[in-house]
Amino acid sequence: MYHNxxxxxxxxxxxxxxxxxxxxxxxxxxxxxxxxxxxxxxELGRFTALRFIEWVQQNPGxxxxxxxxxxxxxxxxxxxxxxxxxxxxxxxxxxxxxxxxCSIKPDMFSLHFVQIDEFYPIDSSQHNSFYYFVKKFYxxxxxxxxxxxxxxxxxxxxxxxxxxxxxxxxxxxxxxSLRTRWPSTxxxxxxxxxxxxxxxxxxxxxxxxxxxxxxxxxLGGIGPDGHIGFNIxxxxxxxxxxxxxxxxxxxxxxxxxxxxxxxxxxxLTITIGLNTITYNENATAIIIAAGEAKSTIVRDSVExxxxxxxxxxxxxxxxxxxxxxxxxxxxxLRERRFDDVKKESPLSQKSIERAIINLALEKDKEIKDLNxxxxxxxxxxxxxxxxxxxxxxxINNSIIEESMKKFNRGxxxxxNQIILHTGPHHDDIMLGYLPYIIHLVxxxxxxxxxxxxxxxxxxxxNSYMLRLVESLKEYLSNNAFLDLFNEDYFNPSxxxxxxxxxxxxxxxxxxxSRTTRKEASARRLLRNILEIxxxxxxTEVNFKVHELxxxxxxxxxxxxxxxxxxxxxxxxxxxxxxIVWAYFGFSTKSVSHLRLGFYQGEIFxxxxxxxxxxxxxxxxxxxxxxxxxxVALDPEGSGPDTHYKVLQCITEALKIYEKEEDIxxxxxxxxxxxxxxxxxxxxxxxxPVSLNSFAIMENIFLNSYGSxxxxxxxxxxxDGPFCRLVQKIQSEQYQTVRLCLGKDFFMNHQIxxxxxxxxxxxxxxxxxxxxxxxxxxxxxxxxxKTPK
Numbered sequence: 140m141y142h143n144x145x146x147x148x149x150x151x152x153x154x155x156x157x158x159x160x161x162x163x164x165x166x167x168x169x170x171x172x173x174x175x176x177x178x179x180x181x182e183l184g185r186f187t188a189l190r191f192i193e194w195v196q197q198n199p200g201x202x203x204x205x206x207x208x209x210x211x212x213x214x215x216x217x218x219x220x221x222x223x224x225x226x227x228x229x230x231x232x233x234x235x236x237x238x239x240x241c242s243i244k245p246d247m248f249s250l251h252f253v254q255i256d257e258f259y260p261i262d263s264s265q266h267n268s269f270y271y272f273v274k275k276f277y278x279x280x281x282x283x284x285x286x287x288x289x290x291x292x293x294x295x296x297x298x299x300x301x302x303x304x305x306x307x308x309x310x311x312x313x314x315x316s317l318r319t320r321w322p323s324t325x326x327x328x329x330x331x332x333x334x335x336x337x338x339x340x341x342x343x344x345x346x347x348x349x350x351x352x353x354x355x356x357x358l359g360g361i362g363p364d365g366h367i368g369f370n371i372x373x374x375x376x377x378x379x380x381x382x383x384x385x386x387x388x389x390x391x392x393x394x395x396x397x398x399x400x401x402x403x404x405x406x407l408t409i410t411i412g413l414n415t416i417t418y419n420e421n422a423t424a425i426i427i428a429a430g431e432a433k434s435t436i437v438r439d440s441v442e443x444x445x446x447x448x449x450x451x452x453x454x455x456x457x458x459x460x461x462x463x464x465x466x467x468x469x470x471x472l473r474e475r476r477f478d479d480v481k482k483e484s485p486l487s488q489k490s491i492e493r494a495i496i497n498l499a500l501e502k503d504k505e506i507k508d509l510n511x512x513x514x515x516x517x518x519x520x521x522x523x524x525x526x527x528x529x530x531x532x533x534i535n536n537s538i539i540e541e542s543m544k545k546f547n548r549g550x551x552x553x554x555n556q557i558i559l560h561t562g563p564h565h566d567d568i569m570l571g572y573l574p575y576i577i578h579l580v581x582x583x584x585x586x587x588x589x590x591x592x593x594x595x596x597x598x599x600x601n602s603y604m605l606r607l608v609e610s611l612k613e614y615l616s617n618n619a620f621l622d623l624f625n626e627d628y629f630n631p632s633x634x635x636x637x638x639x640x641x642x643x644x645x646x647x648x649x650x651x652s653r654t655t656r657k658e659a660s661a662r663r664l665l666r667n668i669l670e671i672x673x674x675x676x677x678t679e680v681n682f683k684v685h686e687l688x689x690x691x692x693x694x695x696x697x698x699x700x701x702x703x704x705x706x707x708x709x710x711x712x713x714x715x716x717x718i719v720w721a722y723f724g725f726s727t728k729s730v731s732h733l734r735l736g737f738y739q740g741e742i743f744x745x746x747x748x749x750x751x752x753x754x755x756x757x758x759x760x761x762x763x764x765x766x767x768x769x770v771a772l773d774p775e776g777s778g779p780d781t782h783y784k785v786l787q788c789i790t791e792a793l794k795i796y797e798k799e800e801d802i803x804x805x806x807x808x809x810x811x812x813x814x815x816x817x818x819x820x821x822x823x824x825x826x827p828v829s830l831n832s833f834a835i836m837e838n839i840f841l842n843s844y845g846s847x848x849x850x851x852x853x854x855x856x857x858d859g860p861f862c863r864l865v866q867k868i869q870s871e872q873y874q875t876v877r878l879c880l881g882k883d884f885f886m887n888h889q890i891x892x893x894x895x896x897x898x899x900x901x902x903x904x905x906x907x908x909x910x911x912x913x914x915x916x917x918x919x920x921x922x923x924k925t926p927k
Contacts, residue, residue: 144164144165144173144458146164148458149164149173150190150193150238151193151237151238151239152186152189152190152193152237152238152239153175153190153461154238155236155237155238156175156177156186156237157175159178160175160176160177160178162174162175162176162475162478163478166472166474166475166478169442169473169474170441170442170472170474171441171442171443171444171452171455172440172441172454172455172460172461172462173460173461173462174441174461174462174463174464174469174472174475175461175462175463175464176464176465176466176469176475177463177464177465177466178465178466179465179466180213180429180430180465181213183213183427183429183463183464183465184211184212184213184214184215184216184217185213185217186463187211187214187358187425187427187463188213188214188217188218188221189217189221189234189237189239190425190463191203191214191218191356191358192218192221192234192239192245193238193239194355194356194423195245195246195247195250195356196239196240196243196245198355198356199245199246199249199250200246200249200250200251201249201250201251201355201356202250202251202253202348202351202352202353202354202355202356202419203250203251203252203253203354203355203356203357203358204252204253204254204255204354204356204357204358204359204411204416205252205255205277205358206255206358206359206360206427207255207256207269207272207273208272208360208396210360210427210429211276211358211360211427214358214427215276215277215280215281218280218281219280219281221234222244222245222247222281222282225241225244247281247282247283248282248283248284249284249287250283250284250287251287251288251289251351252273252277252278252283252287252288252289252290253288253289253348253354253411254269254270254273254288254289254290254291255269255359255368255410255411256269256291256368256369256408256409256410256411257269257270257291257293257408257409257410258293258393258397258406258407258408259293259313259337259382259406259407259408259409260293260304260305260307260308260311260313260406260407261293261406262293262294262304262695263292263293263294263295264294265695265697265698266697266698266699267396267397267398267695267697267698268293269291270290270291270292270293273290274290289344289347289348291344291409293409296336296337296340297333297336297340298329298333298336299328299329299330299332299333299336300329302329306329307326307329307330307333308330308333309326310405311402311405311406312405313330313334313405313407314327314330315334315382315384315407317330317331317334318331318334318335318338334382337382337409338381338382340409341379341380341381341382341409342380344380344409344411345379345380345411345412345415348380348411348415348418349418352419353415353418353419353422354411354415354416354418354419354422354424355419355421355422355423356422356423356425357416357422357423357424357425358425358427359416359424359425359426359427360426360427360428361426361427361428361433361436361437361440361451362388362389362392362436363388363389363391363392363432363433363436363855363856364386364388364389364436364855365436365439365440365448365449365450365451366388366389366450367413367416367426367450367451368410368411368416369383369385369389369408369409369410370410370412370413370450371385371386371388371389371450372386372388372447372448372449372450373386373447373448374412374413374447374450375412375413375447376413376414376417376445376447376450376452376453377412377413377414378412378413378414378415379411379412379414379415380409380410380411380412380415381409381410381412382407382408382409383407383408383409383410384407384408385403385406385407385408387855387858388855389855390403390404390406391403391853391854391855391858392855393406394851394852394853395597395697395852396697397696397697398600398601398695398696398697398698399600399602399696399851399852400849400850400851400852400853401600401602401696401849401851402696402697413450413453414453416453416454417453417454417456417457420456420457420458421458421459422457422459422460423459423460423461424454424457424459424460424461425460425461425462425463426440426451426454426460426461426462426463427462427463427464428462428463428464428465428468429464429465429467429468430465430467430468430774431467431468431470431774431815432814432815433464433467433468434467434468434469434470434471434472435471436449437462437464437468437469437471437472438471438472438473440452440462441462441472442472442473467774473518477518477519477522480494480519480522481522486523486526486527488537488541489820489821490820491523491527491534491537491538492538492541492819492820493818493820493821494517494519494520494523495509495519495520495523495534495535495538496538496818496819496820496875496878496879497519498513498514498517498519498520499878499879500875500878501517503878504878505877505878505879505881505882506535506538506539506542506878506879507535507536507539507881509531509535510531511524511531513531514531538879539879539880539881542819542825542876542879542880543880544823545819545822545823545824545825546825546827546876546880548823548824548825548904549575549824549825549826549827549900549902550826550827550890550892550893552582553579553582553585553767554582554584554585555584555585556584556585556586556766556767557585557586557588557763557764557765557766557767558579558585558586558587558588558765558766558767558768558769559588559590559759559760559763559765559767559768559769560576560587560588560589560590560769561590561591561592561768561769561770561771561785561789562589562590562591562592562771563591563592563593563771563781563782563784563785564591564593564595564598564781565591565595565598565712565713565715565716565844566716566719566840566844566847566861567591567771567782567812568589568591568769569719569836569839569840570812570813570840570861570862570865571769571771571810571811571812571900572769572808572810572826572900572902573832573835573836573839574826574827574828574829574832574833574836574869574898574900575826575900575902576723577832577835580723580724587725587729588729588730588731588759588763588765589716589720589725589729589730589731590730590731590732590733590756590759591712591713591716591730591731591732591733592733592735592756592785592788592789593733593734593735593738593781593785594705594706594708594709594710594712594713594732594734594738595708595709595712596700596704596705596706596707596708596709596712597852598712598846598847598851598852599708599711599712599846600696600846600851601691601694601696602691602696603845603846603849603851604687604691604704604707604708604711605688605691605692607660607661607664607711608664608684608687608688608691609688610657610660610661610664611661611664611665611684612681612684612685612688613661614658614661614665615665615677615680615681615684619658620661620662620665621677623662624677628662629662629665629666629669630669631666631667631669631670633666634727634728636662636666637663637666637717637727638726638727639662640659640662640663640666640714641659641663641714641717641718641721641727642721643655643658643659643662644656644659644660644718645718645721645722646659647659648842660714660845663711663714664711665680667707667710667711667714668680668683668684668687668707670710671703671706671707671710672703687704687707690704705739709732709734711846712846713730713732715843715844715845715846715847716730716732716843717730718842718843719839719843719844722839722843731759733755733756733759735747735751735752735755735784735785735788736748736751736752737751737752737784738781746784747784747787747788747791749791752784752788753788753791753792753795754792754795756788756789756792757792757795757796760792760793760796760800761796761799764800765805766804766805766806767805767806767807767808768789768793768805768806768807768808769807769808769809769810770786770789770807770808770809770810770910771785771786771809771810771811771812772786772809772810772811772903772913773786773811773814773815774815774917782814783917786914786917787914787918790910790911790914793805793907793910793911794911797907802907803907805906805907806904806905806906807904807905807906807907807909807910808824808902808903808904809902809903809904809905809910809913810900810902810903811901812861812865813854813856813861813864813865813868814854816868816872816901817901817902817903819872819875819876819879819901821901821903822901822902822903823902823903823904824901824902824903824904825876825899825900825901826899826900826901826902827873827885827892827893827895827896827898827899828869828873828896828897828898828899828900829892829895829896829897829898830895830897831895832898833866833869833897833898836862836865836866837862837863837866840860840861840862841860841862847860847861848860866898869898869899869900870897870898872898872899872900872901873896873897873898873899875899876899
């Protein structure tokens with residue numbers, strides 16, 4: 140059943156933040172659950188922390204269940220801040236402003252904590268287990284009582300004959316069919332017994348939660364498929380705590396934590412059920428979501444009726460259930476977007492374009508064929524007619540004309556430019572707009588330089604490194620590199636040697652010789668080892684190689700690496716990037732690896748610093764003196780992730796550089812790739828992509844990025860390498876532009892390059908001041924200063 144919820148049902152804290160949002164708390168009948176919008180990720184954490192404190196004051200000894208991962212970063216830090224500074228006057232003033240009674244300090248020690256979920260099999264002492272996270276961040280910061288906790292400590296669940304988990308499940312694969320079939324080997328008998336023990340643990344876990352009266356305060360994130368805990372898409376709304384499998388989307392999201400899809404595909408989970416969450420009908424259940432990437436699943440969860448397809452719809456039956464989301468996550472909530480459009484004065488061309496292009500997609504009609512009835516059948520279309528007082532055909536024509544301008548910019552010649560291409564990670568540039576680069580490099584008047592700002596070591600699995608190191612061991616044992624070693628070929632400062640490594644690899648590609656490619660990679664690995672570990676002789680090199688083999692064999696997947704190993708993995712990614720641009724004739728001097736220091740592989744990443752993270756890019760600007768700069772410009776995400784932090788480093792570097800050089804005419808080309816994409820209304824350059832360009836992109840990606848070929852850390856949207864997801868995205872973008880320009884526009888065009896188009900890249904060109912404005916807008920949505 141749905142509850143009729145009024146404004147008076149909201150708490151003082153909720154009323155305070157709702158007022159600040161300028162929105163209604165629910166837009167009925169479209170929305171089925173109250174939603175409170177917050178301006179940015181930091182404020183979302185602060186709001187949720189204050190609501191939690193408010194609840195704890197009213198429910199001492201209550202039962203709480205809180206999330207793990209990056210989602211609760213500011214929630215945890217803000218609770219800790221308020222509790223540790225409760226008697227501070229400024230804190231008390233802040234608490235009073237939102238309606239919290241400062242005379243009652245929350246009794247955190249009285250609470251019963253319930254862990255939501257855990258991977259299985261996993262050693263609970265590993266830093267990537269949720270048990271570890273809960274102990275470190277919740278019990279380590281919030282003064283909770285461990286004796287009152289219900290935790291999922293896999294190490295204490297038990298196994299058949301008390302054997303270690305790695306003896307029961309040596310390949311980490313748990314076959315749940317053993318629940319219903321006879322085991323055929325001794326190992327299967329041990330596995331069947333262990334599975335039964337886990338099932339029994341789940342039943343007892345559920346019983347203990349219900350004996351406590353159920354969960355009183357539940358806070359959770361929401362996965363790309365809509366999962367809450369590990370209640371994936373399709374989960375029964377009456378499910379309880381259980382031992383279960385996951386789906387691809389959940390595996391992809393967990394792959395970074397677990398050390399790659401190779402592990403994530405096989406690992407199972409223990410999770411509380413949807414009925415566990417809603418068992419207490421008076422429970423406060425809150426889902427938090429930040430960033431545009433979550434906007435689709437937020438819409439589906441808020442606007443749909445009860446459905447197993449969308450697990451969060453189970454919360455609609457709780458009168459105290461809410462969605463707390465950032466403005467980015469609210470992007471696709473139709474009534475809220477309409478409210479934003481109505482507040483525009485005058486109505487922007489971008490909003491008109493977005494609404495009418497969306498209408499064309501919904502109707503599957505070309506823009507020119509949209510009629511009056513189409514407009515008035517759509518809330519946005521009808522409003523646009525009323526607000527602009529224009530005829531629908533005039534609006535259609537304006538969108539067609541604007542789309543044509545964007546397209547013509549994408550096929551116009553670019554000459555005499557110095558283009559500095561930047562990527563937060565290796566492969567960002569090529570996945571963002573390689574088809575455009577293919578045309579830009581054909582004009583010899585243009586100069587190009589490629590800069591990767593972070594080392595990208597987290598994208599390399601231990602198993603891949605192990606294969607490379609074992610390959611190097613073979614060459615060393617055969618003395619294959621003895622002469623080169625004595626010739627100082629492997630000296631890290633030997634630029635000729637670096638370029639020779641890359642060129643040898645390309646020779647191997649040309650000749651279809653795996654042996655040649657293997658040798659080239661082994662050469663570069665040896666060079667990297669010498670750079671990291673110093674001027675070793677061959678005996679010492681052999682010892683170091685054995686050391687590395689032992690390291691990669693013994694580390695559990697997902698464990699944070701030693702700094703030297705992080706650097707080794709990062710240098711592998713750098714080598715792969717050099718191969719990419721060598722396809723077009725660029726030497727290693729044309730590729731800069733900045734390795735910005737904020738990127739350290741932590742779950743909660745560091746804030747960039749001027750000397751460490753900004754000045755290296757200032758120095759590169761001084762050296763290259765670009766006339767065009769490319770930048771990954773993602774929308775508001777779930778906090779200041781790598782792309783955002785790189786953007787801010789570039790922004791600060793430009794502000795320093797412009798005091799030395801006149802860069803008022805600098806053009807900024809903004810791109811997006813697999814993680815986010817422009818709406819055509821947001822872009823101002825449409826670049827056509829041919830099947831030939833798609834083929835080149837796939838060839839380069841799969842051959843150059845060896846560490847990414849198996850898609851160990853993929854997108855949840857596509858089960859495969861990123862290059863194929865990009866082709867899918869760019870193909871879809873082409874179909875959208877066809878609706879704008881006409882389906883026959885491309886087929887009948889006089890230019891062969893246009894006729895060959897079957898994909899489209901969207902770019903946004905900005906002036907320097909426009910870029911600063913965009914960057915500041917993102918900073919307001921994303922940046923924060925956590926109180927100390």
